[in-house]
Amino acid sequence: MDWIEKAVREGKPALNEYEAKQLLADFGIPICREALVPDGETAVKAAREFGYPVVLKAAGERIQHKTELGAVALNLKAGKEVREESRRLLAIAGCDGLIVQEMVRGERELVCGLIRDAQFGPCVMFGLGGTLTEIVADVVFRVAPLSAADALEMMEEIRTAKVLQAFRGQAPVDREALAGILVAVGAIGSQFEEIREIDINPVKIRPDGSPVAVDALVALRSAAAVRP
Amino acid sequence: MIGPFSDAYSLILWRKTMNSKLGPFFDPRSVAIIGASAVPGKPGCEVIRNILANGYEGRIYPVNPKGGRIMEIDVLPAIEGLPPDVDVAVIILPAAATAQALVACAERGIRHFVLASGGFAEVDEAGALIQEELVRIIRERGLHVLGPNTSGHTSTPRAFTSTFFPQGKIRRGRVSYIAQTGNFGTHTLKYILTGEHFGVARVVGLGNKIGIDETDALEYLGADPETAAILIYIESFKRPLEFLKAAREITRRKPVVLLKSGATEAGRQAAMAHTAAMASPDRIVDGMLRQAGVVRVSDYTDLILAGKAFSMLPLPAGDGVSFLAPSGAMLATLSDFCVRLGLHIPPLEAENVKRLQDISPSYIRMRNPVDIWPAALSSGVESAYREGMEIVLQDPAVNAVVPVMMLTRETGVPDPAFIVDLAKKYPGKPILVTFSGARECMDEYKAALEPLGIPTFPEIEQPFEALSILVQCRRAMTRPR
Numbered sequence: 001m002d003w004i005e006k007a008v009r010e011g012k013p014a015l016n017e018y019e020a021k022q023l024l025a026d027f028g029i030p031i032c033r034e035a036l037v038p039d040g041e042t043a044v045k046a047a048r049e050f051g052y053p054v055v056l057k058a059a060g061e062r063i064q065h066k067t068e069l070g071a072v073a074l075n076l077k078a079g080k081e082v083r084e085e086s087r088r089l090l091a092i093a094g095c096d097g098l099i100v101q102e103m104v105r106g107e108r109e110l111v112c113g114l115i116r117d118a119q120f121g122p123c124v125m126f127g128l129g130g131t132l133t134e135i136v137a138d139v140v141f142r143v144a145p146l147s148a149a150d151a152l153e154m155m156e157e158i159r160t161a162k163v164l165q166a167f168r169g170q171a172p173v174d175r176e177a178l179a180g181i182l183v184a185v186g187a188i189g190s191q192f193e194e195i196r197e198i199d200i201n202p203v204k205i206r207p208d209g210s211p212v213a214v215d216a217l218v219a220l221r222s223a224a225a226v227r228p
Numbered sequence: 229m230i231g232p233f234s235d236a237y238s239l240i241l242w243r244k245t246m247n248s249k250l251g252p253f254f255d256p257r258s259v260a261i262i263g264a265s266a267v268p269g270k271p272g273c274e275v276i277r278n279i280l281a282n283g284y285e286g287r288i289y290p291v292n293p294k295g296g297r298i299m300e301i302d303v304l305p306a307i308e309g310l311p312p313d314v315d316v317a318v319i320i321l322p323a324a325a326t327a328q329a330l331v332a333c334a335e336r337g338i339r340h341f342v343l344a345s346g347g348f349a350e351v352d353e354a355g356a357l358i359q360e361e362l363v364r365i366i367r368e369r370g371l372h373v374l375g376p377n378t379s380g381h382t383s384t385p386r387a388f389t390s391t392f393f394p395q396g397k398i399r400r401g402r403v404s405y406i407a408q409t410g411n412f413g414t415h416t417l418k419y420i421l422t423g424e425h426f427g428v429a430r431v432v433g434l435g436n437k438i439g440i441d442e443t444d445a446l447e448y449l450g451a452d453p454e455t456a457a458i459l460i461y462i463e464s465f466k467r468p469l470e471f472l473k474a475a476r477e478i479t480r481r482k483p484v485v486l487l488k489s490g491a492t493e494a495g496r497q498a499a500m501a502h503t504a505a506m507a508s509p510d511r512i513v514d515g516m517l518r519q520a521g522v523v524r525v526s527d528y529t530d531l532i533l534a535g536k537a538f539s540m541l542p543l544p545a546g547d548g549v550s551f552l553a554p555s556g557a558m559l560a561t562l563s564d565f566c567v568r569l570g571l572h573i574p575p576l577e578a579e580n581v582k583r584l585q586d587i588s589p590s591y592i593r594m595r596n597p598v599d600i601w602p603a604a605l606s607s608g609v610e611s612a613y614r615e616g617m618e619i620v621l622q623d624p625a626v627n628a629v630v631p632v633m634m635l636t637r638e639t640g641v642p643d644p645a646f647i648v649d650l651a652k653k654y655p656g657k658p659i660l661v662t663f664s665g666a667r668e669c670m671d672e673y674k675a676a677l678e679p680l681g682i683p684t685f686p687e688i689e690q691p692f693e694a695l696s697i698l699v700q701c702r703r704a705m706t707r708p709r
Contacts, residue, residue, distance in 0.1 A: 014500065064500065113503025117512050119468045125503045139506050141515030143472060149708040150519055157518070197501035219500040 007061075008194045008223050016061045018099055020218040024200065027184040030177070031213045032204075034101040040086030044079045046100040053077045053103040056085050058095040064217055067131060071095070075103055104214050106170065108163055109202035111139070112181055112213075114189040116196055116221075122189030124182055126154040128163065129202040136160075144186030151179035171209035178203070178211045196221040249372045250440065250448040252340045254383035254430055256315035257286045259390075260338065262307060262329050263320035264290030266298045271344060271392035272320045273298065275380070281396045282387045289314060307332040316340045318380070318390045323347030326376065327361050334369045341439075342390040343375035348436055350377050363438050371439065378435030379413035384428060385454045391433070393418070401427030402456040403535045406445045408434040408463050412531075420532060425678035426539035429454040434462075441466040443474055450478035457483040457538035457701075459531050460522075465513075472520050479521030483543070483701035485534050486522050488513060521704035523697055530693065533685070537694040540681045541658040543702040544627035548574040549695060550620035552613065554601035554634035554664060558688060562632075563597060565689055569696035573597060574625035583619045587612060596620065601634065609634070610642030614650070621654045628658040628698075630691045635669035644676045651682055658698065660684075660691035 004023070007015060015023065018036040025031045035046040036059060047054040058071035066072045071092055073085035086098055111129030116122055120143045127139030140157045142150045155164055155175060164173040185198060197219040204214045259279070265272030272292070276299055279288060290298050295305040304310060307329060317333045319326055323345055330341060348359040359376065366373050374381060380391035384400035393414035399421055405412055405428060413433040420426065430452065432445045442462055449455045458478070465471050475484055517524045525534065549571045553559050566573055576584070576596050584594035588603040598620065603612035613631055620626050635641050651659050661677060661684040663670040674684045685691045 111502065113501060115501070115504050115507040117507065117509075119465065119509075120472075120512055120516060121469065123507065123512050123515065125506065127506075133502050134505055137506055139511070140518075141507065141512045142519050143469070143512075143516050146519075147709065153518065153707070154515075197504045199501040199503050201502055217501055219504075 015218040020216040040083040050102045055101040057099040058089040059097040060094040062094040104204045106206045108205035111201040114198035124186045146186040151182035170207040174209045252315040260289040260314045260317040264292045275392040284387045310336045318342040320344045341373045346377040348376045373439030375435035379410040379433040382431040399427030404430040404449045404455040406432045407461045443471045460486040475520035484522045523700040533694040534697045540683045546627040547572045547699045548625045548627045550626040551630040552598040552600040553632040576623045580623045614646045635665040662688045
């Protein structure tokens with residue numbers, strides 16, 4: 001993982017979304033199918049491989065909260081749409097590539113995250129995700145490293161724990177898999193001093209109940225903060 | 229002075245205890261009072277009065293340059309005159325004189341200290357400097373220090389206390405308290421001793437925590453055979469991760485309840501991530517405590533309610549509760565309250581519903597919770613409560629029972645002995661008694677029941693609050709690893 005150190009040395013505030021998800025995948029966290037491509041034509045190629053519909057996102061380390069920047073195009077159903085949206089996204093300031101993703105189905109959105117607390121060190125968060133996550137603020141924390149039992153307990157503690165049960169014809173959430181994500185997020189925090197914060201929002205729940213990381217932010221500490 | 233050893237294991241435990249940081253504080257063979265005084269009302273006098281009132285059997289060495297006698301004990305004029313085997317020194321001197329006394333005691337071989345005076349970092353810059361000096365001394369010399377600015381500590385199994393708050397005899401019990409406040413070891417304990425019937429095993433006032441901290445105290449009490457449950461009031465964690473590690477194991481053996489005040493210790497950094505925006509110190513402490521199996525309470529009164537419950541009751545096997553009340557309004561509001569507390573009011577087995585129906589006029593539909601007053605009117609107060617309680621105690625879904633006793637002279641006050649009998653007959657199921665009616669009748673019940681191990685609560689919500697704490701502790705104890 002030299003590239004994390006490298007990113008810190010270069011003074012980057014965060015990994016880009018593609019790098020962030022590769023890091024999660026390296027720790028066994030399921031991520032959606034995606035490809036980082038330079039332009040519209042290669043985006044169309046990737047989209048064909050994944051199968052339509054797809055999601056297209058602007059990539060760049062300064063692009064963090066994409067919805068606010070209009071840097072996400074959802075539910076693109078054909079090559080023409082992918083080309084058009086590619087042009088629009090590449091024009092956004094700071095955009096230096098495109099991420100093509102499978103369009104993950106499923107209505108439930110959770111959030112997993114990590115912060116570095118001054119007293120307790122890396123702490124893992126779990127809760128209800130999506131764009132309203134901060135407003136609903138239905139989240140709980142645990143100090144890393146987490147046991148699987150800790151992770152399972154977190155799922156019982158949120159007010160909206162019912163969302164993990166069978167829901168509108170969709171299967172109950174695979175709690176073991178979800179616990180695996182939380183334990184892995186804690187492990188990442190314990191292993192990499194350089195990482196200041198992680199948001200995986202949303203962790204989408206597919207109709208079969210399996211969780212998948214659809215968007216991720218990995219914020220880095222400044223070089224000075226890591227090695228005073 | 230050495231504890232009673234029923235077996236080799238207890239002896240090993242005791243040896244371990246005496247070699248620990250805290251052991252001698254709770255089992256001192258001898259104590260020196262530096263700054264002893266003959267003037268009633270002065271801390272240096274009250275501490276000796278307290279030690280004597282508790283019947284401490286070890287040796288007491290008051291030290292004061294004036295010499296003479298205090299309460300018929302010879303006063304040594306100087307620390308240098310102390311014998312070489314003093315286990316604990318209680319230093320009650322102005323802040324500025326404390327460091328010098330600490331060094332002089334250390335020279336006499338004393339390793340354990342209670343620094344009772346205030347005037348250190350909690351007051352001003354000058355006090356903070358003196359405190360730093362104390363920290364340097366205890367590190368250099370490997371001393372174990374409680375305080376400064378502590379209300380002292382208590383160990384009823386050894387009839388010892390270092391508190392200077394006039395307590396008199398401190399009742400022995402099986403719960404222990406750790407408090408980062410002078411309030412607990414002084415007037416809260418005073419209330420428990422005068423207003424309640426339970427006692428304490430150990431009390432530790434942490435003060436400014438320059439030496440002994442909450443994790444040290446927790447580890448000691450976790451291994452302490454005298455302590456059945458631990459209650460903590462704390463403002464901040466000195467070694468948060470060590471606390472988590474110790475509590476994680478201890479809470480599988482005995483209940484630990486904690487009240488934490490004070491909001492933020494750490495400045496919030498500007499948040500890039502949602503996670504950081506939502507990571508309030510309170511949420512993180514909450515998560516840490518759940519991870520540790522520590523039951524967090526939010527009211528100061530819970531420290532007393534839970535202390536009483538732990539002192540008298542077994543932990544319930546589950547969250548199923550039954551209660552018997554004399555009014556529909558109480559049945560409804562207490563049901564809502566149970567839901568809020570996470571207590572479950574299970575339906576009773578059909579046979580038990582039928583038995584309840586048999587003791588009641590037919591116009592009342594009997595179920596859990598139990599509407600008991602019509603039965604009391606038809607078959608007598610004692611008979612109705614006794615039969616009703618026994619039926620719900622026998623139900624396998626019920627883990628604890630709360631009778632709301634309606635007591636007035638006019639309606640009749642049954643002999644509370646029937647509740648004692650039921651508690652003996654069903655020892656695994658906590659019975660918590662509360663009341664409605666005449667205050668004097670409630671007080672009579674309290675005086676009769678509590679010395680026999682049945683807790684009573686003057687307000688109808690309190691037994692449920694206490695029960696919810698017990699249920700959470702049981703859950704923490706049996707939680708998966």
